[in-house]
Amino acid sequence: MSQLGLGSLSALRGRKVLVTGHTGFKGGWLTNMLLSLGASPVGYSLEPPSAPSFFVETGLEDRCRNVHGDVRDLGHLKKVLDVEEPEVVFHLAAQPLVLRSYLEPIETFEVNVMGTANVLEAARSCPSVKACVCITSDKCYENQEIDYAYREGDRLGGSDPYSASKGAAELVISSYRRSFLRERPIVASTRAGNVIGGGDWAEKRIIPDIVRCLNSGKPLVLRNPNSVRPWQHVLDPLNGYLLLASRMLEGDANAAQAWNFGPGGKPHTVKQVAEMMMAAWGRTVPIEIIPNQGYQESKLLMLDWSKAAEELEWRPLLDIDKAVSYTVEWYKAWSEGGDMAKVTDRQIEAFWGLLE
Numbered sequence: 001m002s003q004l005g006l007g008s009l010s011a012l013r014g015r016k017v018l019v020t021g022h023t024g025f026k027g028g029w030l031t032n033m034l035l036s037l038g039a040s041p042v043g044y045s046l047e048p049p050s051a052p053s054f055f056v057e058t059g060l061e062d063r064c065r066n067v068h069g070d071v072r073d074l075g076h077l078k079k080v081l082d083v084e085e086p087e088v089v090f091h092l093a094a095q096p097l098v099l100r101s102y103l104e105p106i107e108t109f110e111v112n113v114m115g116t117a118n119v120l121e122a123a124r125s126c127p128s129v130k131a132c133v134c135i136t137s138d139k140c141y142e143n144q145e146i147d148y149a150y151r152e153g154d155r156l157g158g159s160d161p162y163s164a165s166k167g168a169a170e171l172v173i174s175s176y177r178r179s180f181l182r183e184r185p186i187v188a189s190t191r192a193g194n195v196i197g198g199g200d201w202a203e204k205r206i207i208p209d210i211v212r213c214l215n216s217g218k219p220l221v222l223r224n225p226n227s228v229r230p231w232q233h234v235l236d237p238l239n240g241y242l243l244l245a246s247r248m249l250e251g252d253a254n255a256a257q258a259w260n261f262g263p264g265g266k267p268h269t270v271k272q273v274a275e276m277m278m279a280a281w282g283r284t285v286p287i288e289i290i291p292n293q294g295y296q297e298s299k300l301l302m303l304d305w306s307k308a309a310e311e312l313e314w315r316p317l318l319d320i321d322k323a324v325s326y327t328v329e330w331y332k333a334w335s336e337g338g339d340m341a342k343v344t345d346r347q348i349e350a351f352w353g354l355l356e
Contacts, residue, residue: 006355011246013038016128018086020044020071020119021093022064025200026135028054029234029344030090031064033242036348042084044069044077045093054199057340071115077122085128088245089185091119092135099204101162102295112165113172120176120187129185131248133241134173138191138230138262138303140166149304152191152258159296170258177256186248186256192237193230193262193303196273196323198330198344206270210277211331219286225271227299232263233323235351236316243314254311262303263323264316276320280328317354 017034021027022043034041042065048055055061065084069076071093081089094112095101101108116134123129141150142157156167173189181187196207206222213220240261247255268276271287278284308314318326326347333343 006352009037009242009246011249012088012242015039015088015249016084016086017041017088017090018044018081018084019090019092021091022060022066023048023053023055024092024096025054025197025202026195026234026238027090027092028058028060028199029197030092030238030241031060032058032344033235033238033348035063036345036352037242041065042067042086044071044080046070050201050203052201057199057334058344059341063341071118072110074118074121077118078125081122081126081129085126087128087130088249089119089123089129089132090135090241090245091116091132094135095162095165097202097204098139098160098162098297099295101160101165105161108161109165109168112162113168116169117172117176120173120181123185124176124180131245132181132185132187133245134169134187134189135241136169136173136189136191137163137166138193138260138301139163139298140170140191142167143298143301145298145300147300149262149302150260151304152260152307163298174258186253188244188248188255189258190237190241190244191258191260191303192240193232195232195234195237196327197234198327198334198347199340206273207277207327210274213285214278214281214283215335217285219288220274221288221290222270222274223290223292224297224299225269225287225289227270227297228267229270229301230262230303231268231273231320231323232316233318233326235326235348236263236318237261239317239351240308240312240314243312247312259308259312260303260305261308261314262305262316263320265319267302268320273320273324276324277328280324281332317351
């Protein structure tokens, strides 16, 4: 058995779960996983952030309750939690793009910092909530651009608005945990790497860019081909988030901390992942290198997830080859008009099989 097994998530079965940002890429995958586990997810989100979108292509609108809402609206958040009475809250709603944060810094801070504070404030005022998992980012750390895997106790920071907003969100979470949420609800924060997987169509993100180019035949433009990122398939960190929620529902106060969920194996560059995607797809396009014009992005970023391994018995189950394989399988099925709800469910069930 590779880790605790699927039974470690059984506490979520039959639970009402609120997911903010469920129309997004990670939020959509998490909602599908919750449905697979027998939970009752309620989504709270703005409209899908792209067209096409994972939310639409997998038919999530017809498979869970959906509430249109903005995490910047505290009054609405409180009303929704009071009506829905969830036992678990997963907070994923965010402005998730580094380059956009340079263009929309105020929006980025409003959504990522005050949005997180609003979710926590609504959760602490709702008696039904027993566990809250807030998702931030690996970019919350003060990145020194050195050969070092960041640990949960390392300094928070960030030079670009997106990274700084995630570091600030972590401070908000810690403050709420220590000031207001010592007993109920229990609050954890998570920091994952650069997630890949089917259904991401964000602008200027490597996997969607590759898929668009492979389908169109246009050259692939890379801004930072030699930058190293902690690449991992989206199912791996989401499994960690679900495990945390299950632990908290079972009364494990130790789960109320910050946690890294990173990939296994050696690090890979942006260009290497692009070449792996093309090889798995069976098609190539030319690569053009066009550096950023005035926007700084980290060149080296790694995560140390030993705490999750030791204290949660969590580890990544999909290496980079499998992560790329899952991703290409999903997008190729979509390109050929496949039933993406079935493809998504099949990949989730295959992933669950690795837990047994």
